[in-house]
Amino acid sequence: MSNNERAGLERNQGGLDHKRTMFLKAFWGLYLRDLRVLSREVMPFLLRVGMQPLLFLFVFTFIMPRMSGGNPMAAAGGATFGAVLLPGLMAVAIMFSGIAAVALPLSTEFGITREIDDRVMCPVPVWAVAVEKISFSALQSIVAALLVIPMAIWIPATPVYPHIQNWLLLALVLVMSSLLAGALGLAIGSIVPPKNIGLIFSIIVVPITFLGCVYYPWAGLSRIPWLQIAVLFNPIVYISEGLRAAVTPGVEHMPVWAILLALTFFLVLLGRFGIRGFLKRVIS
Amino acid sequence: MIVEIKALTKVYEGKQRVVAVDGIDLEVQQGEIFGLLGPNGAGKTTTIGICTTRTLPTSGTVRIAGIDVVGHAAEARKLIGVVPQYNTLDRSLTIFENLYFHCRYFGFSHGQAKERSEGLLAQFLLTERKDATPSQLSGGLAQRVQIARAIAHRPLVLFLDEPSAGLDPQSRIAMWSAVQELRKEGITVVLTTHYMEEADELSDRVGIVDHGRMLALGSPQKLKDTFGAETMIDLKLRHVEGAETVAVEVRGLDGVKSAEPTAEGLRVFATNADGLLPAVIQASVRLGLRDIAITEPSLETVFIHLTGRDLRE
Ligand SMILES: Nc1ncnc2c1ncn2[C@@H]1O[C@H](COP(=O)(O)OP(=O)(O)OP(=O)(O)O)[C@@H](O)[C@H]1O
Ligand SMILES: [Mg+2]
Numbered sequence: 001m002s003n004n005e006r007a008g009l010e011r012n013q014g015g016l017d018h019k020r021t022m023f024l025k026a027f028w029g030l031y032l033r034d035l036r037v038l039s040r041e042v043m044p045f046l047l048r049v050g051m052q053p054l055l056f057l058f059v060f061t062f063i064m065p066r067m068s069g070g071n072p073m074a075a076a077g078g079a080t081f082g083a084v085l086l087p088g089l090m091a092v093a094i095m096f097s098g099i100a101a102v103a104l105p106l107s108t109e110f111g112i113t114r115e116i117d118d119r120v121m122c123p124v125p126v127w128a129v130a131v132e133k134i135s136f137s138a139l140q141s142i143v144a145a146l147l148v149i150p151m152a153i154w155i156p157a158t159p160v161y162p163h164i165q166n167w168l169l170l171a172l173v174l175v176m177s178s179l180l181a182g183a184l185g186l187a188i189g190s191i192v193p194p195k196n197i198g199l200i201f202s203i204i205v206v207p208i209t210f211l212g213c214v215y216y217p218w219a220g221l222s223r224i225p226w227l228q229i230a231v232l233f234n235p236i237v238y239i240s241e242g243l244r245a246a247v248t249p250g251v252e253h254m255p256v257w258a259i260l261l262a263l264t265f266f267l268v269l270l271g272r273f274g275i276r277g278f279l280k281r282v283i284s
Numbered sequence: 285m286i287v288e289i290k291a292l293t294k295v296y297e298g299k300q301r302v303v304a305v306d307g308i309d310l311e312v313q314q315g316e317i318f319g320l321l322g323p324n325g326a327g328k329t330t331t332i333g334i335c336t337t338r339t340l341p342t343s344g345t346v347r348i349a350g351i352d353v354v355g356h357a358a359e360a361r362k363l364i365g366v367v368p369q370y371n372t373l374d375r376s377l378t379i380f381e382n383l384y385f386h387c388r389y390f391g392f393s394h395g396q397a398k399e400r401s402e403g404l405l406a407q408f409l410l411t412e413r414k415d416a417t418p419s420q421l422s423g424g425l426a427q428r429v430q431i432a433r434a435i436a437h438r439p440l441v442l443f444l445d446e447p448s449a450g451l452d453p454q455s456r457i458a459m460w461s462a463v464q465e466l467r468k469e470g471i472t473v474v475l476t477t478h479y480m481e482e483a484d485e486l487s488d489r490v491g492i493v494d495h496g497r498m499l500a501l502g503s504p505q506k507l508k509d510t511f512g513a514e515t516m517i518d519l520k521l522r523h524v525e526g527a528e529t530v531a532v533e534v535r536g537l538d539g540v541k542s543a544e545p546t547a548e549g550l551r552v553f554a555t556n557a558d559g560l561l562p563a564v565i566q567a568s569v570r571l572g573l574r575d576i577a578i579t580e581p582s583l584e585t586v587f588i589h590l591t592g593r594d595l596r597e
Contacts, residue, residue: 114372
């Protein structure tokens with residue numbers, strides 16, 4: 001072994017710990033930066049994530065039950081409509097917050113301003129910058145989802161209470177779903193050119209939400225078998241069903257093992273896709 | 285050796301295959317200010333991009349203080365500071381926060397980052413603007429913030445890509461002195477430019493690149509001595525057809541190195557223009573001399589000598 005090789009080897013051995021702290025500090029720095037930016041816009045953040053569930057609950061569980069003659073939609077769902085809606089609205093909140101927290105800012109940061117540059121030049125591998133984006137967005141998604149619970153208690157004519165039996169399951173589903181939404185946001189933000197972001201909202205985000213078993217349980221689709229199979233390719237389905245299993249287990253839902261398996265699958269798939277797209281955008 | 289570039293090439297495959305960097309070798313020493321001079325599309329940004337881990341080379345290697353930028357990109361980034369060609373300040377943060385969070389990315393604690401950012405604001409005369417946002421700054425100020433941010437983590441080498449592009453003359457001079465100040469801190473600087481005055485004024489050594497190749501390398505003085513110690517006389521003629529006969533005549537004059545017809549007239553390289561001028565004018569006057577331009581020996585004449593083209597063509 002030559003002197004040079006030995007010196008290199010020693011540096012590597014001593015360097016592993018050093019490398020890990022460097023990595024963690026940089027990652028933490030990126031997280032702090034995002035927290036600072038978010039803290040400047042707490043109100044817009046709350047409005048962004050709160051408006052949709054607020055109005056939804058207000059219209060469907062407050063106004064409609066009071067309408068003369070009753071409302072066919074709410075009636076169709078029966079008394080359990082609120083219970084069906086709660087996890088669904090949480091899923092929508094997770095999903096929209098993931099897109100809003102990653103896809104929209106990324107598309108401008110990649111665009112003319114190239115603001116992402118300084119963060120890409122951090123002393124961490126570039127994929128870590130993408131992972132930080134996903135995980136920070138997940139934090140926002142979790143807050144957004146939890147905000148729906150008090151709203152569901154206060155707004156409807158008959159309060160909708162969550163029936164959480166398995167807290168571990170709730171935590172697992174929340175975290176995985178939020179990461180999944182962040183990964184989807186990353187994939188959209190780094191693959192779609194900024195000028196098409198609005199279009200993507202209409203042709204991808206809105207359809208996968210409406211067909212994501214958000215306003216009805218998956219089991220309810222049994223009379224439309226082709227649709228019941230087709231929606232299995234939609235990751236939002238597993239977010240809604242997972243939350244149903246965790247928050248309102250009384251409502252029919254998919255088996256938990258299948259939900260967790262599918263969430264893992266889509267998380268890995270979209271995560272890889274998003275990180276690959278991110279790398280392509282910043283390294284030529 | 286701080287920067288060591290060996291047989292570097294970069295080919296962009298695509299509809300149109302572009303060889304952006306075509307076998308560049310370069311070594312930059314500690315403490316040096318090195319200027320990469322070349323026209324648009326010469327491959328300057330691509331070379332800097334590879335050195336700063338943002339572009340992957342097709343072949344060849346770059347080492348920063350011995351660390352390979354492809355194999356150990358994250359470690360290499362600790363040793364380099366970058367000011368890109370465009371303004372990349374974080375628009376969601378204030379000026380102070382731009383510096384502060386940059387320090388945090390590089391592992392500084394809260395206290396260290398705060399102290400370093402305040403120090404840099406003072407050093408670059410930015411303290412008054414610390415709470416401004418990047419969009420409120422003029423081009424010159426934004427450029428100063430970018431330089432401050434790039435050196436905040438105390439890199440060994442700073443890469444500046446076209447640092448004076450879009451700056452007014454006053455800001456450009458301020459930027460030059462800021463770069464010269466860095467030398468006192470022992471920071472090595474590699475900059476690209478297509479202003480030959482900038483390369484001349486600022487650099488200890490200059491590399492002239494064109495079409496991805498290094499055409500010449502050395503101190504500005506040495507380049508001028510070797511390639512372009514001649515004064516260039518550009519004549520614009522009304523009747524270009526006869527230029528060749530005038531060229532033949534001019535070549536016979538004492539002190540003339542070369543005389544070649546150009547699209548608009550005639551270009552003469554001479555060792556000494558003073559006594560020569562009347563004779564040259566007399567020879568060309570019958571073709572309708574409408575303009576005459578004299579360029580003293582400079583990196584500009586060196587470049588034209590090497591490529592046959594103007595730097596700004
Ligand atoms: N991402 C890319 N894909 C394809 N071709 C590229 C890419 N980036 C640069 N090029 C091409 O490579 C060549 C060198 O470009 P480069 O940006 O390095 O030149 P430059 O010397 O920095 O020029 P300028 O003075 O205009 O900044 C050009 O022909 C350019 O069109
Ligand atoms: Mg360039």
